[in-house]
Amino acid sequence: MKVKGMPTPAPRVRRLSIAAACLAFFLTISEPAYATSNLQVSVTIPMVGANLEASAPATPEEVADPNPSLLELDAVKTVDASSMALISVAARKLELARQPDGARAVAKEIIAAKYQWSEKQFTCLDQLWIKESHWNYKARNKVTGAHGIPQALPATKMEVVATDWRTNPVTQITWGLKYIEERYETPCKAWSKFKRSRWY
Incomplete structure (x- = not known):
């Protein structure tokens, strides 16, 4: 119903009035609930991959210790020192045996360690190898091809050592002593054979 002389409210103003009235009503009925609320809210967050199988623990071989212990380091140093000592001894023997007197000394050392032959046996060995090569590791028989201090024939026999x-007198001495032991038992028996046959 329109009242004569009064302007008609615009549609937008009317909608705002209705919205304000609804908001006031909502606040009136809901305020006590908010003021006295003791509600507890719990939120459950699903775990990603909860159903996946647990991975197997890494074995000691799979996990390398980036910080070795002092004992482990000492063990490595000991091994390295021992290896270097062996290399040093071998090099010393090799250099020593390149000369006739040094070769004799090396032969005596090997005999004492492995064969326990007497001094008399070494004298027989000395005489035998003087005749064969003069304790010269480079000695080679041009006719037969026998080679080295013990004059191995064929020379390739010494490859078992x-x-x-060809160039290592310690290898030659080691093979020669073993050959004498296996074939003649002692250097004196080998020397006796050489004196009869000019070979052993």
């Missing part, structure tokens, strides 16, 4: 038999 090492492949450096």
Whole structure:
């Protein structure tokens, strides 16, 4: 119903009035609930991958210790020192045996360690190898091809000790002593055979 002389409210103003009235009503009925609320809210967050199987623990071989213990370091140092000592001894023997007197000394050392032959046996060995090569590791028989201090024939026999038999007098001595033991038992028996046959 329109009242004569009064302007008609605009539609937008009317909508705002209705919205304000609804908001006031809502606040009136809901305020006590907010003021006295003791509600507890719990939120459950699902775990990602909760159903996945647990991975197997890493084995000691799979996990390398980045910080080795002092005992482990000492063990490595000991091994290295021992290896270097062995290399040093071998090098000393090799250099010593390149000369006739040094070769004799090396032969005596090997005999004492492995064969326990008497001094008399070494005298027989000395005479035998003087005749064969004069304790010269480079000695080679041009006719037969016998080589080295013990004059191995064929020379390749010495490969059972090492492949450096051409240049290593220690390899030659080691093979020669073993050959004498296996074939004649002692150097004196080998020397006796040489005196009869000019070979042993």
